[in-house]
Amino acid sequence: MSRIGKQLIPVPATVKVSVNAATKRVDIQGPKGKNFFVFRPEVVVAFDEKTKMISCSVDDMERIDEGNRRAYWGTTRAVLNKMVKGVTDGYSCKLEVIGVGWTAKLQGKKLVLSIGFCNPIPLMVPDTVTCTIDNNTIITIAGVDSQQVGAFASLIRSQRKPEPYNGKGIKYSTEVIQRKKGKAFGA
Structure with a gap:
């Protein structure tokens, strides 16, 4: 498994996250500003309102080693983590x-x-x-x-x-x- 991709991203209370699975777009808004990211179709991004955590996974775990799925998974998680840090601290x-x-x-x-x-x-x-x-x-x-x-x-x-x-x-x-x-x- 991807060691970076499987880690959850904690979201502070001052940050709003919206995930649109149809357009593959994540919008993050915080005290410093707002940002968005369009992720790859091989990656699934979910946001849990109760725990305030963003999770990333691959759409088909059996085909994870085909192509660059593992790389897309880790990269998506890293970019989203930097976005959360950017809208809170800058x-x-x-x-x-x-x-x-x-x-x-x-x-x-x-x-x-x-x-x-x-x-x-x-x-x-x-x-x-x-x-x-x-x-x-x-x-x-x-x-x-x-x-x-x-x-x-x-x-x-x-x-x-x-x-x-x-x-x-x-x-x-x-x-x-x-x-x-x-x-x-x-x-």
């Missing part, structure tokens, strides 16, 4: 802009990066994500969907990845840059 990611004169500014729903190129780089902030800036160098991205938070953080970082010689670039706050030595003169 997800956030911090980025640091490191470089002399390099800044990040927010202009409405547009993030403008001045990172050493001749023109500033404008990036549209998605509707599902909120973005705040501290000291013009620390960018905080928050939202209920961890995939969208991570994707937008990755897009920002990809504009100027940190380089190992001077350490300049845009990096995650938890990331450690392996520094390299430059050329040695006077050998």
